[in-house]
Amino acid sequence: MQRRNAVKLSGAAVLALAAGKVLPVLPAKxxxxSNLWDKTFPQSTRVDHQKLRFPNRYGITLSGDLYLPRDRAGEPLAAIVVCGPFGAVKEQASGLYAQIMAERGFVTxxxxxxxxxxxGGEPRNLASPDINTEDFSAAVDAVGLLPFVDRERIGMIGICxxxxxxxxxxxxxxxxRAVAASTMYDMGRVMSKGYNDSVTPEQRRQTLEQLGRQRWEDAQRGAPAHGPVSLELKGGEPQFVVDYAEYYKTQRGFHPRAINSNASWTLxxxxxxxxxxxxxxxxxxxPRPMLxxxxxxxxxxxxxxxxxxxxxxxKELLIVPGASHTDLYDQVDVIPFDTLEAFFRRHLA
Incomplete structure (x- = not known):
């Protein structure tokens, strides 16, 4: 298994999970x-690429990269919508997954x-379990309206x-019709209970009180506060945080629009x-299948x-031998694309 050497970084702080707002939402255009190829992975010669904009149910305009097999015939194809990781952008892992699955015959x-x-959406660098779940269904809307997609054969891949x-x-x-999740996080569980469900009820209560006070501060200021810039390491962080930094903060996966590369979530x-x-x-x-x-x-x-x-x-659970969390972001010799292809070919037939 080919692995990249870790890069030692200096700086400050772990990932700040965040965002919310008491003020009215601004226009969500x-x-x-960018019309340039600004991905963290090389462009495939076997795939056609174009930009796509589409609205979600809340009136927010979403932006996507559409990948089409270059050797596609005239028949409508199965489609897969892809998003993640948390704090990333489509120019990183999700785009890589989408392009490779398009090479294998799917519209992605x-x-x-x-x-x-x-x-779109204001304030920036905010996450919502409701709205971001809706974003996936809005992407299904978008691909289902394309004339070269069979809307009865649509799947999902979610990362992290x-x-x-x-x-x-x-x-x-x-x-x-079928859904796959790679290196999955349950964000509601980890924010509420901490890693390995280690947060006590008293700690949860204290966190909620702190977040309530932060809302007052945001309301008084008229704008949400953000945490420190993500993944600037001081030393002594857990290995998985170092792994995140090695992806997001180096040439391997850095992208200026990614929250985890260049910004932070609202508090x-x-x-x-x-x-x-x-x-x-x-x-x-x-009875639809899950991988x-x-x-x-x-x-x-x-x-x-x-x-x-x-x-x-x-349901299927595949544990990839020797792989870390971030290996499944971009290590194409580790990510089981053959398994993903077989899964979607079988269930989007």
């Missing part, structure tokens, strides 16, 4: 979209969630934090997640294992 759409990247959102969307959106983002268990209805994905992929050595592996245990059949 898309940001200016990698998109920026609301409030991030080239998508958007893996949990994809499972939540698929549970409610019966148009989704009140955890509020809506803390009362929103995303996977409460995971059994409702059945969970996780690294053997990933700190987050337990999210996929407990989701798998809670889900109904048909």
């Amino acid at each position: 898309a940001q200016t979209m 759409l990698a998109f920026d969630p609301s409030f991030t990247g080239e998508s 934090g958007w893996g949990g959102m994809a499972l939540n969307a698929a549970a409610a959106d019966k148009r989704v 009140t983002t955890p509020l809506s997640f803390m009362n929103m268990p995303l996977l409460s209805y995971i059994q409702d994905i059945s 969970l992929i996780h690294g053997e050595k990933a700190h987050s592996r337990y999210f996929s294992e407990t989701a798998y245990a809670a889900a109904a059949q048909p």
Whole structure:
């Protein structure tokens, strides 16, 4: 397995999960979209690429990259919508997954969630379990309207934090015929309970009180506060945080529009997640199939294992030997694309 050497960084702070706002939402137009190839991966000669804008149910305009197999025939194709990781943009892991799946014969759409990247929504750098789940269904709307897509053959791939959102969307959106989640995070669970469910009820209460006071401060100032710039390391951080930095803060995966590369979430983002268990209805994905992929050595592996245990059949759990959480962002010799292709070919037939 080919691995990249770790890069030692200096700086300050771990990922600040965040965002929220008590003030009225501003017009939610898309940001200016770049027509340049500004991805963190090389452009494929086997795929056609174009930009796509589409609205979600809340009136926010989303921006995506549409990937089409260059050798496609005249018949409508199966499509897959892709998003994630949490704090990333479509020019990073989701675009890589989308392009490779397009090389394998699918129409794919990698998109920026609301409030991030080239998508619309104010304030910026905000996440919402409700709106971001809706973003996945809006992407299904968008590909289902394309004349070269068979709208009865649409699947989803969610990566990291958007893996949990994809499972939540698929549970409610019966148009989704198959869903896969790679290196999945359940963001409601981790924000509410901490890693490995280590947060006590008293700690949760204190966090909610702190976030409530932050809302007063944001309301008085007229704008939400943000945390420190993400992933600037001081030393002594857990290995998984170092792994995040090695992806987001180096040439390997840095992108100027990515929150985890160049910015931070607003401080009140955890509020809506803390009362929103995303996977409460995971059994409702059945009888449609679900595939969970996780690294053997990933700190987050337990999210996929407990989701798998809670889900109904048909379901698959693939543990990738030796892989860390971030290996499944971009290590093409580690990500099981053959398994993903076989899964979607079988269930989007």
